[in-house]
Amino acid sequence: MSVDQEASALFYSMIKRCLTKEVAPFYDQWEASGEIPRSLWHALGAAGLLGIDLDEQNGGSEADIAITQLVLEELSRQGFGGLASAYNIHANIVMPYVQTLGTASQREQWLPAMARGEILGAIAMTEPHAGSDLASMNTRAKRTNEGWELSGSKIFITNGQFADVVIVCAKTDPSAGAKGVSLFLVDTHLSGFARGKPIKKIGQHASDTAELSFDHIQLPHDALLGEEGAGFRYLMQELPRERLGVGAQALGAVEGALALTLAYVEQRQAFGQRVADFQNTRFVLADIKAQLDVARAYFEHCLEKYRQRTMSSTDAAILKLQLSELQCRAVDRCLQLFGGYGYTEEYPISRFYRDARVQTIYAGSSEIMKEVIARSLLGKVDSSSR
Structure with a gap:
């Protein structure tokens, strides 16, 4: 990534050491239990990997944003897709929101x-009957003498089961409509806050996902x-960073899946030769590599625009659409080269496959991304969807 090489190498070494010690030995257990232990977040904090590019006075390291994206990429490259999503929400979305907008x-x-x-x-944005369509949001916050009264519900909330x-x-x-949306910092220990049962998902099992309800919560x-x-404007303002995070996850996952596949086809025999020696195998791998390098170039382009504060919501939509769709296609083609073994839990490629599917759905589905891009082409103002 386009960042000071010495700082990048130092952080990358720290990231790998932390993941080797604190994550790799336990990740299968977390996948089975459907949750990431609090001790892991403490370990990530102790290693300086939370709030990396935030101000020092707020607990950050004031490093380049590329380092935060590097953490996401490495988590995904090693097959820790659920943790990558949880980290993206906590360190790449929520913390920057608070630093940018908070008092x-x-x-x-x-x-x-x-x-x-x-x-x-x-x-918490998505509701049971309103996803990217913020104009249909039903959660309400009414002014009171003491502050605000919050009522409503949200669904598919990453980190929802354990968030503070x-x-x-x-x-x-x-x-x-969308111009009537506001954002609130809700302490989950307040009376009236409730979490539903953990939502069971196809993939990213280690990342907990919850439905949340707010029953006349009294907020200061x-x-x-x-x-x-100004909530909708803030969401649009922060979308580029959110979708950079999804793009970093996609790049890491494709690289990780490709590495697993290369190792497998070079040793697997079929019809008296290595699977790697079949022309179809070589063409599939070459195609993935070419698309990956092009995707990384666009990611770097967007990252630099983000640094210059010129990355638009359309840039973010293109990035999110192309990289998440590439991840799903590439991992699918990699799994195919494993044959029947790819469909077993024994081979890690199966987890890459499961974890990839949601990438084209959350943070704005591919269909919404196409709508955002089309509106920018046709000069139509996007006022109610993200």
């Missing part, structure tokens, strides 16, 4: 503890994150 007291209250891994974050703080999107002006005035009614 000094909000940053002081939440960020240092999040950087230490003592507090886990989540963000959740950024909740709610309507504060139901008559204003300072629970409002940013300005009232």
Whole structure:
């Protein structure tokens, strides 16, 4: 990535050491239990891997954003897709939201503890009957003398089962459509907050996913994150970073799947020769490598635009669409080269396959990405979907 090579090498060494010691020996167990232990977040915090590019006074290291993306990439490359998604939400989305939009007291209250891994974050946008269509959101926040009263529910919330703080999107002006959306920092220990049973998923089993409900939760005035009614604008403002994270996950996963496949086809025999010696195998692998390198070039292009604060929501949509779709295609083609073994739990490629599928759905589905791109071409303002 385009970042100081010495700093990058130092962080990469730290990342690999941490994953080798703290994650690799236990990850199968976490996949089976469907949760990541709190001790792992403490270990990531102790290693300086949470809030890497945040301000030092907030517990960060003030490193380049590329280092945070490097963590996501390496997690995915090693086949820890569920942890990568959980990390993306906590360290690449929630913490930057708080640093960018929060008051000094909000940053002081939440960020240092999040950087230490003592507090886990989540963000709640999707509802049972409203996904990317924010205009259809039913969660409401009403002003009271003491602050706000929050009611509603959210679904498919990553880190939802164990989060200590959740950024909740709610309507504060139901008559204003998407312009009536505001963001709130919700302490999950408050009365009226409830979590449903863990949602069982096709893949990313280690990453917990929950339905959350808010039953007339009484929030203080300072629970409002940013300005009232500016929630949709903030979501659009932060989308490039969120989708950079998904892109980093995709790059890492494709590289990891490709490495597994190369090792397998070079030793697997069929019809008296290595599977690697068949022309079809060589063409499939060459095609994946070519697409991967092109995808990485666009990712680097977007990363530099993000640094310059010129990365648009359309750039982010193109990145997310192309890289997540590439991940699904590439991992599928890699698994095919394993034959029947690819369909077994014994071979890690099967987990790469399961974990890939959600990448074209969360953080804005491929269909929504195409709509965003089309609207930018046709000059139509996107005012209600993300």
